[in-house]
Amino acid sequence: MSTTLDAYAADVRAAVADAREKVSALHAELPRWGLVVWTAGNVSQRVVVDPAGPSERDLLVIKPSGVTYDELTPETMVVCDLQANLVDGDRAPSSDTAAHAYVYTHLPHVGGVVHTHSTYATAWAARAEPVPCALTMMADEFGGDIPVGPFALIGDDSIGRGIVETLRGSRSPAVLMRNHGPFTIGKDATAAVKAAVMVEEVARTVHISRQLGEPLPIAQSDIDSLYARYQNVYGQH
Amino acid sequence: MSTTLDAYAADVRAAVADAREKVSALHAELPRWGLVVWTAGNVSQRVVVDPAGPSERDLLVIKPSGVTYDELTPETMVVCDLQANLVDGDRAPSSDTAAHAYVYTHLPHVGGVVHTHSTYATAWAARAEPVPCALTMMADEFGGDIPVGPFALIGDDSIGRGIVETLRGSRSPAVLMRNHGPFTIGKDATAAVKAAVMVEEVARTVHISRQLGEPLPIAQSDIDSLYARYQNVYGQH
Amino acid sequence: MSTTLDAYAADVRAAVADAREKVSALHAELPRWGLVVWTAGNVSQRVVVDPAGPSERDLLVIKPSGVTYDELTPETMVVCDLQANLVDGDRAPSSDTAAHAYVYTHLPHVGGVVHTHSTYATAWAARAEPVPCALTMMADEFGGDIPVGPFALIGDDSIGRGIVETLRGSRSPAVLMRNHGPFTIGKDATAAVKAAVMVEEVARTVHISRQLGEPLPIAQSDIDSLYARYQNVYGQH
Amino acid sequence: MSTTLDAYAADVRAAVADAREKVSALHAELPRWGLVVWTAGNVSQRVVVDPAGPSERDLLVIKPSGVTYDELTPETMVVCDLQANLVDGDRAPSSDTAAHAYVYTHLPHVGGVVHTHSTYATAWAARAEPVPCALTMMADEFGGDIPVGPFALIGDDSIGRGIVETLRGSRSPAVLMRNHGPFTIGKDATAAVKAAVMVEEVARTVHISRQLGEPLPIAQSDIDSLYARYQNVYGQH
Numbered sequence: 001m002s003t004t005l006d007a008y009a010a011d012v013r014a015a016v017a018d019a020r021e022k023v024s025a026l027h028a029e030l031p032r033w034g035l036v037v038w039t040a041g042n043v044s045q046r047v048v049v050d051p052a053g054p055s056e057r058d059l060l061v062i063k064p065s066g067v068t069y070d071e072l073t074p075e076t077m078v079v080c081d082l083q084a085n086l087v088d089g090d091r092a093p094s095s096d097t098a099a100h101a102y103v104y105t106h107l108p109h110v111g112g113v114v115h116t117h118s119t120y121a122t123a124w125a126a127r128a129e130p131v132p133c134a135l136t137m138m139a140d141e142f143g144g145d146i147p148v149g150p151f152a153l154i155g156d157d158s159i160g161r162g163i164v165e166t167l168r169g170s171r172s173p174a175v176l177m178r179n180h181g182p183f184t185i186g187k188d189a190t191a192a193v194k195a196a197v198m199v200e201e202v203a204r205t206v207h208i209s210r211q212l213g214e215p216l217p218i219a220q221s222d223i224d225s226l227y228a229r230y231q232n233v234y235g236q237h
Numbered sequence: 238m239s240t241t242l243d244a245y246a247a248d249v250r251a252a253v254a255d256a257r258e259k260v261s262a263l264h265a266e267l268p269r270w271g272l273v274v275w276t277a278g279n280v281s282q283r284v285v286v287d288p289a290g291p292s293e294r295d296l297l298v299i300k301p302s303g304v305t306y307d308e309l310t311p312e313t314m315v316v317c318d319l320q321a322n323l324v325d326g327d328r329a330p331s332s333d334t335a336a337h338a339y340v341y342t343h344l345p346h347v348g349g350v351v352h353t354h355s356t357y358a359t360a361w362a363a364r365a366e367p368v369p370c371a372l373t374m375m376a377d378e379f380g381g382d383i384p385v386g387p388f389a390l391i392g393d394d395s396i397g398r399g400i401v402e403t404l405r406g407s408r409s410p411a412v413l414m415r416n417h418g419p420f421t422i423g424k425d426a427t428a429a430v431k432a433a434v435m436v437e438e439v440a441r442t443v444h445i446s447r448q449l450g451e452p453l454p455i456a457q458s459d460i461d462s463l464y465a466r467y468q469n470v471y472g473q474h
Numbered sequence: 475m476s477t478t479l480d481a482y483a484a485d486v487r488a489a490v491a492d493a494r495e496k497v498s499a500l501h502a503e504l505p506r507w508g509l510v511v512w513t514a515g516n517v518s519q520r521v522v523v524d525p526a527g528p529s530e531r532d533l534l535v536i537k538p539s540g541v542t543y544d545e546l547t548p549e550t551m552v553v554c555d556l557q558a559n560l561v562d563g564d565r566a567p568s569s570d571t572a573a574h575a576y577v578y579t580h581l582p583h584v585g586g587v588v589h590t591h592s593t594y595a596t597a598w599a600a601r602a603e604p605v606p607c608a609l610t611m612m613a614d615e616f617g618g619d620i621p622v623g624p625f626a627l628i629g630d631d632s633i634g635r636g637i638v639e640t641l642r643g644s645r646s647p648a649v650l651m652r653n654h655g656p657f658t659i660g661k662d663a664t665a666a667v668k669a670a671v672m673v674e675e676v677a678r679t680v681h682i683s684r685q686l687g688e689p690l691p692i693a694q695s696d697i698d699s700l701y702a703r704y705q706n707v708y709g710q711h
Numbered sequence: 712m713s714t715t716l717d718a719y720a721a722d723v724r725a726a727v728a729d730a731r732e733k734v735s736a737l738h739a740e741l742p743r744w745g746l747v748v749w750t751a752g753n754v755s756q757r758v759v760v761d762p763a764g765p766s767e768r769d770l771l772v773i774k775p776s777g778v779t780y781d782e783l784t785p786e787t788m789v790v791c792d793l794q795a796n797l798v799d800g801d802r803a804p805s806s807d808t809a810a811h812a813y814v815y816t817h818l819p820h821v822g823g824v825v826h827t828h829s830t831y832a833t834a835w836a837a838r839a840e841p842v843p844c845a846l847t848m849m850a851d852e853f854g855g856d857i858p859v860g861p862f863a864l865i866g867d868d869s870i871g872r873g874i875v876e877t878l879r880g881s882r883s884p885a886v887l888m889r890n891h892g893p894f895t896i897g898k899d900a901t902a903a904v905k906a907a908v909m910v911e912e913v914a915r916t917v918h919i920s921r922q923l924g925e926p927l928p929i930a931q932s933d934i935d936s937l938y939a940r941y942q943n944v945y946g947q948h
Contacts, residue, residue, distance in 0.1 A: 033274060037507060037675050038668055040611070117611055117675075123683035126608045128690055134363045136391075136417045137277070137354055151692075153699060154610075179692055180610045194275055201274050201356075209360035210686055212447055216365055218388075218416055225390060233332070270748055371837045373865075373891045374751070374828055431749055438748050438830075446834035449921055453839055455862075455890055462864060470806065511744060511912050512905055514848070569944065591848055593912075597920035600845045602927055625929075627936060628847075653929055654847045684923055 012049055012059075016088070019045045019061040019189075020074040026193050027063060027072050033197045035118040039066050042094040045189035046104050046111045047079075055108045056082050060100055064091035095154060102160020103185060107167070112189030114196040117181040120204035124148075125176035131203050134215035138202045139223040140230035143171030146199060151178040171227065174199040249286055249296075253325065256282045256298040256426075257311040263430050264300060264309050270434045272355040276303050279331040282426035283341050283348045284316075292345045293319050297337055301328035332391060339397020340422060344404070349426030351433040354418040357440035361385075362413035368440050371452035375439045376460040377467035380408030383436060388415040408464065411436040486523055486533075490562070493519045493535040493663075494548040500667050501537060501546050507671045509592040513540050516568040519663035520578050520585045521553075529582045530556050534574055538565035569628060576634020577659060581641070586663030588670040591655040594678035598622075599650035605677050608689035612676045613700035617645030620673060625652040645701065648673040723760055723770075727799070730756045730772040730900075731785040737904050738774060738783050744908045746829040750777050753805040756900035757815050757822045758790075766819045767793050771811055775802035806865060813871020814896060818878070823900030825907040828892040831915035835859075836887035842914050845926035849913045850937035854882030857910060862889040882938065885910040 026043045030036040044062040048055075064078050078089030082105045084098040094100075100113045124131050124146075131146040133139055138146075149166040152158035163183050166175045173195040174184045182199050186192035209215040218226075263280045267273040281299035285292075301315050315326030319342045321335040331337075337350045361368050361383075368383040370376055375383075386403040389395035400420050403412045410432040411421045419440075421432035446452040455463075500517045504510040518536035522529075538552050552563030556579045558572040568574075574587045598605050598620075605620040607613055612620075623640040626632035637657050640649045647669040648658045656673050660666035683689040692700075737754045741747040755773035759766075775789050789800030793816045795809040805811075811824045835842050835857075842857040844850055849857075860877040863869035874894050877886045884906040885895045893910050897903035920926040929937075 038671050117609070117679070119675075119679050119682060122609065122679050123685075123689075126680065126683040126689035127687045129687065134416060135354075135359065151690075151696075153696060154703065179608060179690060197275050201354075205354070205356050205359050206363065207682065207686065208356060208444065209363040211360075212444065213364045213366065215360075215363035216416060222388075222390060229391065371890060372828075372833065434749050438828075442828070442830050442833050443837065445830060445918065446837040448834075449918065450838045450840065452834075452837035453862075453890060459862075459864060466866065512908050591846075591912075591916070593916050593919060596846065596916050597923075597926075600917065600920040600926035601924045603924065625933075627933060629940065653845060653927060681919065681923065 012047070015047045016059065016061065016079055017074070019047050020077045020079075023061045023063070023189055024072050024074045024077050026189050027069060029193050029197070030114075030116060031069050033200070035116040035196060035200055036069070039068050041114075041116040042096055042100075043114050043189050043193060044094075044097075044100045044112065056105055058082055058104060059087060060097075060104055062097055062100060063094050064089065065094050067091065096159075098157070099154075099159040099163065099183070102157055103163055103183075106160070106164045107185065109187070110185045110192075112186045112192035114184045114186075114189070114192040115181065116196055116200075118196070118200035118203075120207050121146075121174075121176055121182040121199050122180070123207065124203055125181055126179055128178045130176070131199075131206050132215070133218055133223055134206050134209065135202055136218070136226055137198070138206075139218055139226035141195070141198045142174065142202070143227035143231075144223055145170075146172050146174050146176060146203070149175045149177045149183075152180075176203075249284070252284045253296065253298065253316055254311070256284050257314045257316075260298045260300070260426055261309050261311045261314050263426050264306060266430050266434070267351075267353060268306050270437070272353040272433060272437055273306070276305050278353040279333055279337075279351070280426050280430060281331075281334075281337045281350050293342055295319055295341060296324060297334075297341055299334055299337060300331050301326065302331050304328065333396075335394070336391075336396040336400065336420070339394055340400055340420075343397075343401045344422065346424070347422045349423045349429035351421045351423075351426070351429040352418065353433055353437075355433070355437040355440075357444050358383075358411075358413055358419040358436050359417070360444065361440055362418055363416055365415045367413070368436075368443050369452070370455055370460055371443050371446065372439055373455070373463055374435070375443075376455055376463035378432070378435045379411065379439070380464035380468075381460055383409050383411050383413060383440070386412045386414045386420075388417075413440075486521070489521045490533065490535065490553055491548070493521050494551045494553075497535045497537070497663055498546050498548045498551050500663050501543060503667050503671070504588075504590060505543050507674070509590040509670060509674055510543070513542050515588075515590040516570055516574075517588050517663050517667060518568075518571075518574045518586065530579055532556055532578060533561060534571075534578055536571055536574060537568050538563065539568050541565065570633075572631070573628075573633040573637065573657070576631055577637055577657075580634075580638045581659065583661070584659045584666075586660045586666035588658045588660075588663070588666040589655065590670055590674075592670070592674035592677075594681050595620075595648075595650055595656040595673050596654070597681065598677055599655055600653055602652045604650070605673075605680050606689070607692055607697055608680055608683065609676055610692070610700055611672070612680075613692055613697040614704035615669070615672045616648065616676070617701035617705075618697055619644075620646050620648050620650060620677070623649045623651045623657075626654075650677075723758070726758045727770065727772065727790055728785070730758050731788045731790075734772045734774070734900055735783050735785045735788050737900050738780060740904050740908070741825075741827060742780050744911070746827040746907060746911055747780070750779050752825075752827040753807055753811075754825050754900050754904060755805075755808075755811045755823065767816055769793055769815060770798060771808075771815055773808055773811060774805050775800065776805050778802065807870075809868070810865075810870040810874065810894070813868055814874055814894075817871070817875045818896065820898070821896045821903075823897045823903035825895045825897075825900070825903040826892065827907055827911075829907070829911040829914075831918050832857075832885075832887055832893040832910050833891070834918065835914055836892055837890055839889045841887070842910075842917050843926070844929055844934055845917050845920065846913055847929070847937055848909070849917075850929055850934040851941035852906070852909045853885065853913070854938035854942075855934055856881075857883050857885050857887060857914070860886045860888045860894075863891075887914075 030041045042063040047059040078093045079087045082101045084101045149162040152162045184195035267278045279300040281297045284296040315330045316324045319338045321338045386399040389399045423429035504515045516537040518534045521533040552567045553561045556575045558575045623636040626636045658669035741752045753774040758770040789804045790798045793812045795812045860873040863873045895906035
């Protein structure tokens with residue numbers, strides 16, 4: 001029995017070490033694509049602790065609070081449970097950890113979450129206006145408009161709840177939290193980072209298009225067909 | 238006879254190796270000039286297989302699908318025929334390969350094709366509005382307005398057909414496909430990449446100019462004279 | 475007694491050497507975040523000479539005048555007293571030194587000052603319009619709107635006086651001097667640089683949001699609660 | 712006598728070698744500050760051949776035509792006389808050489824000339840609208856509005872003449888040639904590059920300010936006093 005337990009413990013340690021490596025490397029994508037300044041923004045990934053058990057037992061690996069992008073290494077990442085309690089690490093977790101944890105608890109298919117204040121996405125969020133689907137790349141990646149979530153204060157469940165309720169009603173992996181900024185989800189942290197890059201890109205392109213007139217809408221049937229193809233065919237299989 | 242065949246085969250191999258090298262290096266220009274994010278965008282070049290035969294027998298070298306710019310090397314590029322079938326390479330070709338192949342088949346003078354979703358060009362495309370020729374550098378490079386192509390879904394010939402039909406009626410090496418983004422052509426891949434850089438530059442400059450008023454048009458005779466000089470005199474001869 | 479004096483002098487020298495190092499390194503953050511071009515912009519830090527005495531006796535370390543960002547090293551930084559007289563260094567101090575010195579003299583809790591002409595903050599300053607608090611990150615960092623200071627010519631106390639009078643009536647660590655640009659303050663130079671990065675970020679985001687409509691305001695009680703939490707809880711403690 | 716001639720020739724050679732080095736290095740500033748794409752833009756510097764003779768005998772060092780920024784070295788720079796004839800170098804000179812030469816011939820105090828198509832300056836030029844002096848840094852550097860020059864075709868003296876006539880009536884070291892882009896001058900190539908960086912910076916800042924209202928003007932007497940101070944006091948003396 002103790003052999004099994006040892007093996008189990010070793011698996012969890014390996015998965016956490018792996019996630020520390022990956023989450024640390026993915027943070028570099030945020031400044032690279034111009035999504036964050038100073039210490040803003042964070043990426044997390046779920047670590048499945050007990051594949052047969054409830055997902056509430058899982059862990060997450062996330063950036064520590066208020067630390068610059070130059071200082072990020074696998075070792076400085078922190079590990080929390082899904083109640084946002086620190087499980088492993090020398091530093092305080094990101095102040096957005098509770099929102100990430102809420103998403104993992106309530107959306108079991110989500111393996112990665114990203115939060116930024118990227119400029120154009122946040123500009124739509126400040127007006128509480130969804131980004132209309134006027135680009136084929138939006139149809140591909142988001143399957144329609146990018147929705148707006150409620151205004152919510154940090155400190156309790158309200159940000160996490162706002163994210164989950166908004167995304168449940170949408171194909172979009174991105175939500176614009178009002179007056180705040182985008183949160184994105186994905187099957188893993190890489191997919192959530194890709195969605196964070198793409199939400200800023202399409203928020204920017206549609207904004208610029210609308211500055212000089214009205215972008216032409218894409219028919220719903222065309223959006224559906226683009227989304228279906230992209231989700232099933234694109235990339236290396 | 239077999240000696241001639243061997244020599245012929247060796248020539249094709251050398252041309253393909255050369256094109257792999259060149260197309261891989263040119264992809265680095267797309268993120269360098271801010272034209273793409275994540276894995277978006279692609280560059281291709283025609284390889285002439287049988288100079289005496291019909292151009293439909295030619296090959297093209299293009300980026301694989303859904304691969305990041307950091308992973309691109311001459312070896313990861315893929316080779317397709319002009320029916321967009323994979324001829325050589327370990328990965329699935331870009332999902333835009335059929336559009337590139339259609340252009341090579343129907344425009345025999347074209348040796349390079351580039352596709353991006355660069356922001357300002359795509360913003361004009363989302364309004365289906367041509368970029369008016371209000372800059373001497375537009376007259377030089379594009380010989381007039383930058384035209385808009387039709388809305389077209391991926392999956393059959395309609396994107397390729399839209400590109401070819403629009404460019405046949407224009408001196409411009411760039412077309413803005415509606416709600417989608419720019420495609421550019423050139424005598425080789427380098428010229429098509431230059432056109433991709435320039436179409437974003439002029440789309441951006443004319444956009445910004447129009448934000449605060451109406452850019453002054455350039456007389457058609459001045460456009461013609463600038464275009465004629467630039468195409469014949471500029472550069473190293 | 476002379477031993478005490480020697481020790482005192484050694485302390486001052488060590489503090490100055492330390493500040494030269496820090497101020498030189500922090501200047502690199504200004505071009506990194508796109509806040510300055512050519513030789514514009516400057517960062518300073520206070521050096522406390524006599525902790526028991528009046529703060530007017532303190533020194534400040536600042537960038538020399540008209541020197542490019544590539545040439546900055548700890549050795550090229552200059553040391554001035556709070557009357558803006560050169561105390562140590564081979565070069566003329568920044569022409570904004572008098573404004574920095576005025577701030578240190580009249581705001582004893584300030585340990586760092588930064589001045590830039592960052593684009594979006596300066597654009598609001600040219601209209602003499604405060605940036606309205608429409609983002610949770612503005613509530614966090616600035617505790618409300620970012621205020622505008624008076625038009626003031628260089629050459630006497632008027633810039634310094636304008637900064638101090640405007641900031642005394644505000645929680646904001648940033649002031650937009652009319653037709654000129656932002657000045658920011660902090661407990662040390664790092665905090666002032668962070669405020670310089672953040673003022674440009676929020677000036678840009680609110681500007682972009684307002685281009686297509688009116689950003690939704692945040693209730694004053696929500697601003698107060700976000701500000702209180704952020705100032706007390708955020709980061710590593 | 713031949714000794715004197717040898718010494719004279721050696722002086723000219725040294726001055727040309729020096730200018731090749733400097734002009735090549737300064738070209739790197741154009742992409743660094745985002746002023747150019749691909750092969751656009753050029754920097755030149757005057758070489759005084761005979762200090763006692765007429766300035767029409769001077770030489771100029773400039774970028775070759777259509778060569779990318781990665782390929783620029785002191786050796787690839789070309790030397791022309793002030794009739795724009797190639798005097799030394801393996802490549803064809805920039806197609807803007809005649810305009811540079813005209814400026815050196817007619818403005819003897821000018822030692823450097825820069826031409827770019829930088830985005831915001833060119834956007835004002837496309838509307839033929841001067842940039843109004845609404846920033847203290849504009850008063851410092853340009854002493855007032857940035858003027859617009861006439862529309863002119865390449866191929867004869869008309870661009871050079873338009874630059875010279877416009878700048879003779881202004882304190883500004885920058886002119887926006889209509890539908891074309893900015894030309895800047897300075898006592899040497901470094902000063903002209905600085906003016907090229909600053910003209911884009913102020914064109915961009917005033918553009919952005921005007922997007923949401925009207926920037927407040929600065930009184931002429933304040934502009935005069937800022938300009939006088941900056942030209943005489945700023946920097947290291």
